[in-house]
Amino acid sequence: GDSVTQMEGPVTLSEEAFLTINCTYTATGYPSLFWYVQYPGEGLQLLLKATKADDKGSNKGFEATYRKETTSFHLEKGSVQVSDSAVYFCASKGRNTDKLIFGTGTRLQVFP
Amino acid sequence: ETGVTQSPTHLIKTRGQQVTLRCSSQSGHNTVSWYQQALGQGPQFIFQYYREEENGRGNFPPRFSGLQFPNYSSELNVNALELDDSALYLCASSSDRGGLSNEKLFFGSGTQLSVL
Numbered sequence: 001g002d003s004v005t006q007m008e009g010p011v012t013l014s015e016e017a018f019l020t021i022n023c024t025y026t027a028t029g030y031p032s033l034f035w036y037v038q039y040p041g042e043g044l045q046l047l048l049k050a051t052k053a054d055d056k057g058s059n060k061g062f063e064a065t066y067r068k069e070t071t072s073f074h075l076e077k078g079s080v081q082v083s084d085s086a087v088y089f090c091a092s093k094g095r096n097t098d099k100l101i102f103g104t105g106t107r108l109q110v111f112p
Numbered sequence: 113e114t115g116v117t118q119s120p121t122h123l124i125k126t127r128g129q130q131v132t133l134r135c136s137s138q139s140g141h142n143t144v145s146w147y148q149q150a151l152g153q154g155p156q157f158i159f160q161y162y163r164e165e166e167n168g169r170g171n172f173p174p175r176f177s178g179l180q181f182p183n184y185s186s187e188l189n190v191n192a193l194e195l196d197d198s199a200l201y202l203c204a205s206s207s208d209r210g211g212l213s214n215e216k217l218f219f220g221s222g223t224q225l226s227v228l
Contacts, residue, residue, distance in 0.1 A: 004154075036219075043116070043202055043219035044155070089154055098145070098168050100217070102154030 002027045006090045006103035013080055013110050021075040021106045023064075023090035031092040033057075033066055033073040034100065038087045047075075047088070080110045115139060116205050116220035124226045125193050133188045133223045135203035142207060143167070144186040145217065146178060149200040161186055190225075198227045 007022040025031065032051045036044040048057030053068035062077045073090060090103040115138035125131050137144055143162045147155035157170035161180035175191040184205070190197055204217035 041221065043221045044204075044217075045219070046216045049216070091154075098143075098160050099157035099170060100147075100155070101157075104152070104154050 002031065002092060002094060002101050004090050004092050004101055004103040006088075006106055008104075009087075009107035011106060011108050013108070015082055015110055015112050016079045017110075019075070019077040019080045019084075019108065021088055021090075021108070023073045023075065023103060025071050025073065025090075025092045027071075027092055027094060029095055030068070031094050033064070034091040034093070035062070035064055035073070035075050036089040036091060036102075038089065038105070040086075044089065080108070082110045082112055084108060085110045116203060116218050118201075118203055118220035118223050120223060121221070122224045122226075124228065126228050127193055127195060129193050129227075130189065130191045131193060131225060133190075133201050133203075133225070135186045135188070135205075135220060137184045137186065137203075137205035138218050140207060141205035141218070142184050143205065144180055144184065145204045145206070146186070146188050147202040147204065148172075149202060149222070150196075151199070155202055158188070193227045195227050198225060200224050 003026050034049045035047040037047045048059045050057040050066040056065045064075045087105045087107050089105045091100045117136045119134045145160040146158040149155040159169040160167045164180045177189045179187045200222040202222045204219045206217050
């Protein structure tokens with residue numbers, strides 16, 4: 001079945017460092033891809049999405065590009081802030097389904 | 113603030129008991145999905161309700177059941193609780209089933225259920 005694999009955390013960075021969180025997917029067909037963020041004590045918030053190959057999703061300085069050839073959707077940010085500390089989830093959704101398939105999450109810790 | 117509210121925020125039950133979790137959708141949303149998030153894991157899809165009818169289900173046993181009301185609020189019921197049911201339960205609302213139009217989901221903060 002469809003699945004999402006993302007790098008294990010925690011990822012620990014200093015403020016202003018470059019961030020990459022890897023995400024790969026397996027799916028039949030061409031799913032939509034998402035990154036969600038979960039701050040402590042809160043629900044999931046959509047960070048960005050891409051619905052077809054070569055699309056780039058971006059928001060709040062984060063970006064990810066839908067790479068069909070490598071079945072990847074890696075999350076990047078050029079300069080992280082302490083306020084970016086959270087758990088990040090990669091997710092996929094098939095064309096003919098309403099359910100999201102999530103990775104296991106990657107905790108990001110940013111220190112001043 | 114997503115406009116999706118869940119209650120209670122925390123709950124402790126013992127094995128074999130039954131539990132009801134509640135979700136109030138964002139205004140105007142007619143679709144609600146429920147997810148189970150075990151500690152250290154990503155959320156797992158339980159089921160979705162659209163206009164008061166179940167509209168898709170994940171790999172969860174029948175003791176997980178739900179309801180959606182005419183005002184689109186929703187309940188998740190779990191019977192015969194097991195220790196492995198301990199998790200954060202998230203509901204998410206969307207309009208028109210979310211999936212077909214890629215409309216984003218709005219998640220609540222969840223109910224943390226502990227089964228002892």
